[in-house]
Amino acid sequence: MDNTTGRLPFILVSPTAGISAELSAGIGESVGDFFGYPVKVLSLLQNIDFAFNSDRDQYHSTLILEKLATLAPKRCVKILAITDKDLFIPILTHVYGEAQLNGIACIVSTHRLNADFQLSKKKIFDRIVKESIHELGHTFNLRHCRDHSCIMHYCRSLDDVDLKSTQYCRYCEVLLADAMV
Ligand SMILES: [Zn+2]
Numbered sequence: 001m002d003n004t005t006g007r008l009p010f011i012l013v014s015p016t017a018g019i020s021a022e023l024s025a026g027i028g029e030s031v032g033d034f035f036g037y038p039v040k041v042l043s044l045l046q047n048i049d050f051a052f053n054s055d056r057d058q059y060h061s062t063l064i065l066e067k068l069a070t071l072a073p074k075r076c077v078k079i080l081a082i083t084d085k086d087l088f089i090p091i092l093t094h095v096y097g098e099a100q101l102n103g104i105a106c107i108v109s110t111h112r113l114n115a116d117f118q119l120s121k122k123k124i125f126d127r128i129v130k131e132s133i134h135e136l137g138h139t140f141n142l143r144h145c146r147d148h149s150c151i152m153h154y155c156r157s158l159d160d161v162d163l164k165s166t167q168y169c170r171y172c173e174v175l176l177a178d179a180m181v
């Protein structure tokens with residue numbers, strides 16, 4: 001996305017098939033501003049059918065993360081994949097996203113975040129940004145936070161997602177700063 005950044009480390013936004021260039025660029029801009037990294041948009045994995053589970057009619061996000069981690073280009077510090085497919089991990093009915101704790105890869109699904117179509121595009125975009133910053137937080141070794149307004153709070157419902165802010169609480173902010181040194 002930004003060729004002027006040359007050899008600096010960067011965050012890679014990796015859309016799967018079905019995610020628009022507009023959304024990828026918007027998410028990239030938001031997470032880049034937030035974490036202070038240059039961002040590149042490049043699809044490492046268009047097709048995630050290998051992670052499809054026909055019994056559940058969903059995609060197993062852990063398998064996608066493992067695959068993405070093997071595809072990281074040089075100087076890529078984190079990979080944020082975006083998909084419109086419904087994701088799960090075996091112990092949960094669904095997830096909005098998943099991350100490798102203190103690892104390189106995370107993924108966010110728009111599938112349930114845009115389920116209520118009467119909502120404005122802006123509100124849905126805000127949800128996707130919040131979940132993206134949340135999952136990237138896990139890759140910087142942050143765990144779930146009890147503070148309901150903190151972006152690292154675990155959300156069971158879309159109401160929870162809408163309620164939380166786009167910021168880390170002071171405690172998580174310190175942990176993030178330590179992890180980014
Ligand atoms: Zn989480």
Ligand SMILES: [Zn+2]
Nearest residue numbers: 145150169172
């Ligand atoms: Zn927090």
